[in-house]
Amino acid sequence: MILKINNLVKRYNEVLAVDNVNLFIKEGEVYGLLGPNGAGKTTLINTILGLTRYDDGSIEIFGKDLKKHEYEIKKEIGIVPQDLAIYEDLTAYENIAYFGRLYGLRGNLLKERIEEALSFTGLWDRRKDLPKKFSGGMKRRLNIACAIMHHPKLIIMDEPTVGIDPQSRKMILESVLKLNQMGSTIIYTSHYMEEVEAICSNITIVDHGKIIARGTKEELKAMISFEERLNIEVSSVNYNLVEGLKKMEDVKECSLDGKKLLIISKKNANNLSKIIDEIVKMGVEIHGVNIEKPTLEGVFLTLTGRSLRD
Numbered sequence: 001m002i003l004k005i006n007n008l009v010k011r012y013n014e015v016l017a018v019d020n021v022n023l024f025i026k027e028g029e030v031y032g033l034l035g036p037n038g039a040g041k042t043t044l045i046n047t048i049l050g051l052t053r054y055d056d057g058s059i060e061i062f063g064k065d066l067k068k069h070e071y072e073i074k075k076e077i078g079i080v081p082q083d084l085a086i087y088e089d090l091t092a093y094e095n096i097a098y099f100g101r102l103y104g105l106r107g108n109l110l111k112e113r114i115e116e117a118l119s120f121t122g123l124w125d126r127r128k129d130l131p132k133k134f135s136g137g138m139k140r141r142l143n144i145a146c147a148i149m150h151h152p153k154l155i156i157m158d159e160p161t162v163g164i165d166p167q168s169r170k171m172i173l174e175s176v177l178k179l180n181q182m183g184s185t186i187i188y189t190s191h192y193m194e195e196v197e198a199i200c201s202n203i204t205i206v207d208h209g210k211i212i213a214r215g216t217k218e219e220l221k222a223m224i225s226f227e228e229r230l231n232i233e234v235s236s237v238n239y240n241l242v243e244g245l246k247k248m249e250d251v252k253e254c255s256l257d258g259k260k261l262l263i264i265s266k267k268n269a270n271n272l273s274k275i276i277d278e279i280v281k282m283g284v285e286i287h288g289v290n291i292e293k294p295t296l297e298g299v300f301l302t303l304t305g306r307s308l309r310d
């Protein structure tokens with residue numbers, strides 16, 4: 001285990017920001033912490049980094065107690081904070097160099113690692129520029145370059161794609177997977193379920209400081225009972241078609257929206273081909289079929305009754 005958190009509690013006066021959290025993360029994972037704004041993700045991360053004191057529980061990182069071995073542990077962690085941690089009056093190169101020196105790198109190794117981090121984040125051509133000339137996405141990438149240049153064993157990224165352009169977002173997500181392939185374990189927090197779904201092997205969903213679900217994305221989705229929903233666009237519709245479909249085995253509901261049929265079947269009905277046969281039999285052409293799949297957003301909605309982005 002690279003991280004073991006037992007019964008962690010953190011209060012801010014009357015706000016219970018971390019409520020008895022247990023979290024175990026294995027080496028080699030891209031681990032997702034998913035939850036809406038205010039769920040407690042940043043507080044949890046700040047306690048892992050020793051930046052916020054906690055009230056109860058224990059944290060072990062790399063098999064060592066955080067309180068007893070804070071300095072050694074922190075040397076092996078790279079943090080990409082939610083609020084940018086870069087200096088506006090230093091160039092991109094100098095920013096990375098500054099962090100490298102903090103991690104004890106000097107001479108040729110320092111130079112090598114700065115160049116590597118600049119290339120890795122696609123900032124080599126902008127190395128002599130000040131971050132104030134950068135877009136939000138480039139600043140985020142520089143933030144990442146500063147966090148990874150010492151080859152940390154564990155990289156923690158706190159909402160690294162908030163408010164940036166799609167191209168930088170894509171680059172950041174790809175770089176997370178590359179860093180993982182190069183040997184780092186990653187903890188990735190986000191309130192964007194699509195991102196967590198795309199890159200994380202295991203996911204914990206947090207809400208109001210509590211863990212409400214955890215597992216692989218498949219396990220999480222299997223938790224929600226999800227009916228099969230089909231949207232079928234047809235050439236024409238008539239009363240007999242809708243009534244005929246309603247009478248089919250396993251079909252719970254059939255309704256019409258213009259020339260679109262919405263058909264809800266029981267879980268695991270697997271009756272797509274039968275439905276299509278029935279429509280064709282009625283002499284109606286099919287122009288499109290869309291099958292709605294369960295999502296992590298749906299899992300959150302089912303568990304809490306709220307949307308992730310409320």
Ligand SMILES: Nc1ncnc2c1ncn2[C@@H]1O[C@H](COP(=O)(O)OP(=O)(O)OP(=O)(O)O)[C@@H](O)[C@H]1O
Binds near residue numbers: 016017036038040042
């Ligand atoms: N320094 C603080 N003092 C008082 N309350 C705080 C402090 N920091 C966070 N909180 C509260 O603790 C709870 C958890 O906040 P936290 O920032 O950890 O959530 P989050 O999931 O990271 O959300 P976001 O993505 O918006 O940062 C919230 O209710 C927040 O208002």
